[in-house]
Amino acid sequence: MSERSPVLFNIGWNACINCGACVAICPQPEPFISPFDTISVDRPCDIACMLCESICPVTTIDHVAWEGTLPQSPLNNRSHHT
Amino acid sequence: MSESRFDVVIIGSGPAGSTTARWLAQEGISVLLLDKRQELGAPIQCSGAVSRHALEEVGVPISEEFIQEAIYGFGIYNEAGKCTKIDYRQLKPDEYGAGESQVPLGYVVDRRRFDRYLMTQAERAGVTVQLKTEGIAYQPLDDHYCSVTVRHYNQTQHIKARLVVGADGLMSQVGKWAGLRTHIRINELASCLQFVVDKVPTDGLLEIITGHEWAPGGYAWVFPKGHGYAEIGLGVIPTLTKRDAQWHLKHFMESSFFKKRFSDCRILEVQGGGVPLASPLRTQYADQMILVGDAARHVNPITGGGIHTALSGGYIAARFLTDHLKHDRPTRAADLKAYQDAWLQKLGNKMWKLYEVKTDIFREKDIPTRDKRLFQTMAGYFSPDSEYKKI
Incomplete structure (x- = not known):
């Protein structure tokens, strides 16, 4: 299931219910958490196990391949908060 | 930047953290209870069912407030x-x-009111409570002390404490700080x-x-x-x-x-x-650190219920720590193992048994057979003569 190459997660905030299940299942050894108690969306995940996508009760997490830069998005300009 | 001192810093003011805090403060231990939220219990992630026995067991008055x-x-x-x-x-x-x-x-x-009520009880027992405060890191200093770094309204604070209690729920980061195997x-x-x-x-x-x-x-x-x-x-x-x-x-x-x-x-x-x-965490302690509640995975693996186990676990932790700190014992991992032993004896061993019952049901591949066994197990679990009814 693991895609191996790093990915950047994207969260559809409109459907997110802030349940924290994605953070709970995340196997990253270091905190990989956003200021909104979701998995991080402003840095790449190099494990890419996609368990966070599997556990989401409302299927509102997806991802793109990490291209080395962050896509333009107001919610991705928050690295100083994490 | 400021530095303060407490005997115990508790990260997370849910049922486990507040209960630990209150019972420590009642015994004269100085406690700082932190929560990163502005409103406890929210967003609600729980159905809110709890037995009357669970509340009475740890001295929570039955109140219309919650x-x-x-x-x-x-x-x-x-x-x-x-x-x-x-x-x-x-x-x-x-x-x-x-x-x-x-x-x-x-x-x-109502988890919003319940968690606030428990925090208020802790505060009235002498606990220093600080909301909008996120735990960032901790560093063991010697055999007796650690330094805890937190952020409060964007200001960094350092607190010297004899140990930190991770009560930061299922998303717990505190266990990760010490390298505990918290992955589920x-x-x-x-x-x-x-x-x-x-x-x-x-x-x-x-x-x-x-x-x-x-x-x-x-x-x-x-x-x-x-x-x-x-x-x-x-x-x-x-x-x-x-x-x-x-x-x-x-x-x-x-x-x-x-x-x-x-x-x-x-x-x-x-x-x-x-x-x-799931099973409880196999190791719920590290140097100058213990975990309680969901952070230690003190959750009933059959029902998914976690309020009773959080309250009981918090009480067990407080009783252990009171004795430990009053005797000025060191707070290295080896010294804190007795907390987990006490918890296993009072609650954890039964939870391990429940975990085995649950695992055995879901090992069954035939769905009708598994359905039947789950139904029978649930019905038996809640019956008046169940050996597990007080978990």
């Missing part, structure tokens, strides 16, 4: 709607009921969704609906929520379904034997969470 509805028993359903009713108003009418000389079996609580397996974390609804009648019972058709790997529930409201929810194990909890909840509400009962319902709130149906 009770939404009194509970008198259980209705356990199989996948086809066959119900085993365990109504203590009928089983033990002298004791249980709504009359003046009777008591409820338990309650559904995907086949042991239930993905849960629930609606608070209007126009669904209930009768003072916690209703639990088993069956792979409705909630693969978990169960669905209908709980009374007070003021004529109810909550309808379910938890599913992702490895046992290709659909998400949202799809399963819709399927349950529209297609199950309860579809008529739900046909007029109106959704008032949407809540969700991850519920571990």
Whole structure:
């Protein structure tokens, strides 16, 4: 299931219910958490196990391949908060 | 930048953290209780069911401030709607009921009010409480002290303490700081969704609906929520379904034997969470650190219930730490192992047994056989003569 190459997660905030299940299942050894108690969306995940996508009760997490830069998005300009 | 000193810093002011804090403060231990939220208990990630016994056991007064509805028993359903009713108003009418000389079996609580109430109790016992404060890191200093770094309204603070208690829930980061193996397996974390609804009648019972058709790997529930409201929810194990909890909840509400009962319902709130149906953490302590509550995975692996186990675990932790700190003992990992031993003896060993029961059910590959075993186990679990009824 693991895609191996790093990915950047994207969260559809409109459907997110802030349940924290994605953070709970995340196997990253270091905190990989956003200021909104979701998995991080402003840095790449190099494990890419996609368990966070599997556990989401409302299927509102997806991802793109990490291209080395962050896509333009107001919610991705928050690295100083994490 | 400032530095302060406390005997104990507790990160997370849920039921486990507040209970630990209150019982420590009552014994004269100085406690700083932190929570990163601005409103405790929110967003709600819990159905809020707790037994009266669980509250009384740790000295929580039964208060209208947090009770939404009194509970008198259980209705356990199989996948086809066959119900085993365990109504203590009928089983033990002298004791249980709504009359003046009777008591409820338990309650559904409002987690926002409940968590605030527990925090208030801790504060009144002498705990220093600080909201909007996030734990960032901790560093053991020597055999007796550590430094805890937190952020409060964007300001960094350092606190010297004899130990830190991680009570930061299922998303716990505190255990990770010490390198504890906190990772939970995907086949042991239930993905849960629930609606608070209007126009669904209930009768003072916690209703639990088993069956792979409705909630693969978990169960669905209908709980009374007070003021004529109810909550309808379910938890599913992702490895046992290709659909998400949202799809399963819709399927349950529209297609199950309860579809008529739900046909007029109106959704008032949407809540969700991850519920571990897993074993407790094998190691719940490190140098200058212990974990309590969901952070230590003190959750009933059969029911997913975590309030009772959080309250009890917090109380056990406080009793251990009071004695330990009053004797000025060091707080290295080896010194704190006795906390986990005490917890295992009082609660944990039974939870391990429950975990084995649960694991054995889900090892069964044949779905009808598994459904039957889960239904029988649930019905047995809530029966008056269950050996586990006080977990």
